[in-house]
Amino acid sequence: MEAEEAVKMGFTESLACRMARRLNKEREGEYIDYLKMKLGFEMLLINLNKLVLVYGAAILFHLLWQTLIMHGAYFAIRKTAFGLHASSSMICSISSTAMFVGIPYLCEQYIRFNNIQVGIIGLLATLLLYRYAPADTDKFPLLGKERREKLRKTTTKSSLLIVLIALAIPSPTIKALVLTGILLQVLMILPITYKLLKRSYNNYENYDAKNV
Template sequence: MEILKKFKEETIANYIVEKLKEKQDLSRIQELKCKLGIEVCLTNLGKGFVVYLVAALLQVLPLTILFHSAYFIIRISARGVHAQKSSTCTWVSVLLFVLLPLLVNEINLSKIVPLVVSLFVYICLYRYAPQGTKKNQVGTIELRKKLRNRALVGYSICVALIFGTDSTMIMNQVFFGSLLAVVCILPLTYKLLGE
C-alpha cells in the first residue's frame, strides 16, 4: 500500500515537472527540487484529506479545524518531531487532530491556567524553537532566529484568541492545539520518542 501510494505521488510529480519544463528552463537541481516539493505537498494533502474526512464523518470538523490551525501556526516555524513512516504519521494525526480535540472540548479551564501555561510556552519557544530532526536540520543561526520569531508571533496570535474569546470551545481548541505544537519541540519529547 505504501509503495503504491509513493508510486502515485512520484508519477504525478513527474507529470507536473514535465509540464513545468515545457514552460520554464529548469536545471537538473531545480527539477529535482520541484519534484521533491510536489511529492511532499501531495503526501501532506493525502494525510490532511484522511484527517479531515474522519473529522467530518465523526461530525467534529470545526473542532479539528480550530485545533489543527492553532497547532499549524506554530508548527510551521517551530518544527519538531516527525513520525518515521508516512502511514504512522497519518494515523497519529487522526488521533491527535480528531480524537484529542473531541476530548479537550469537554474540559472547563479557568483563564488562569492558560495564563500560567502561556508564560511557560513563551519560554519554551524562545529556548527550543525551531527544532530540527535527523533528516531535516534547521540550518543557519539567522534562519533559526527568523523561525523562532515567527513561532513566537504565531503563538501570540493564539494567545490573543484564547484571551479574546468567551467561547470555551474556541479557547480549548486553540489552547491545546498550540500546546501540542510546543510539546513537539521539547527535548524530553525527542528523548521519549528516540529522535
Template structure:
C-alpha cells in the same frame, strides 16, 4: 454515501496504501525541490532568503497532504469545525517553530489522528478550568522560547540569524493566539486554541525527538561535520 461510509472508505484507502508502501514516497519533499529549482532560476534571492522560502514551502506541503486525510475522517465524525480551529492554531506556530517529523508517513498520520482528533474530542467534552488553561498556555510559550525552532536531520537550520528570527516569530504568534483566547467567550474555542499551541510546543522538545529516534539540534551536528566545531 453516508458519513460512516466515507469513514470506512478513507480508512480502507489508507490501509491499502500502507500495504503497497505508497506512503514511503516523499511527495512533499519532491515538490519542494521542484518549486525551489524554479524559484532559484527565476529570482535573485540570497542564501538566507532561499532557506526561509524552502523551509516555509516544505512545512506547508507536508501539512497539506496530511490535512486532506485528517479532515476526511473529521468530516465523517462531524467534528470538522472544531478541528479547523485547533489545526489552524497548530499550523500558525508550526510554520515558525517546526518540530519533529515522524520516522514514516504512516506513523506521522497515526500520530496526527491521535493528537488532532483526540485533542478535538477532549476540548469539546472535557471541561478545563481557566487557571489550568492559562497554565497550559504559559507552559507552551516557555517551551517555544526554550526550544523553537526545532530543526530536522533532513533540514538543519544552519543560520543563527534565521533561528533567532523563527524563535521570535513563534513567540509572537503564540502571544497573538493567547490574546485571542482571552478575548473570546466560547469555552470550547478557548480549549481548542490552547490545545493547538500546546501540541506544537511539545513537538519542539528533545523528549519527543528522542521518542521518535530523531536527532536534536541538527545544525550543531552539521557544523561539527563540516567545520569540526
C-alpha cells in the same frame, strides 16, 4: 522506461514524477530543475492526502470546526517552530488523524479551560517555545544562527498573540482547542520528546562544527 519506474514507485511519487517531467519539458529545464519540481509536487500531494484524511474523519465525526480551530493554532506555531516529523508518511497520517480528530473530540466532551488556566498554561507554553524553538530534524537541519533567532522570536510572538486571542474568546471549548493546539506543538520541540523517540536533536550543530 516510464512504466517500469511507475511500477517501482508508489502512486504519489509516480504522479509527482509525471507532473514534474511534463512541466520541466515545457520549460525546457535541466535535470536538477526536474528533481526540485518532483520533490515539490510530491510534498504537495502527500500533504493533500493527509488533509483529505484528517478532515474527512473530522467531518465523519462532526468535528470539522473543532479540528479547524485546533489545527489552525497548531500550524500558526508549527510554521516557525518546526519540530519532530513522523518516520513515515503512513505513521504521519495515522498520528495526525488521531491528534486532530481525537483531541478535538476530548475538548468538545470533557476538556474546558478558564482564563486563569489559559493564562498560566499559555505563558508556560510560550516560555518553552522561547527556550526550545525552533527544533530541527536530521533531514532538515536549521542552519544559521540569525535564522534560528528570527524563527524563535516569531514563534514567541505568535504564541503570545494566540494566547491573548484565547483569553478574549468566551467559549471554554474554543479556549481548550486553541491551547491544546499550542501544547501539541510544544511537545514536538521538547528535547525529552526527541530522546524518548530516539531522534537526534539540534542537528544544525553537526554542520556548524564542520565550519569551525
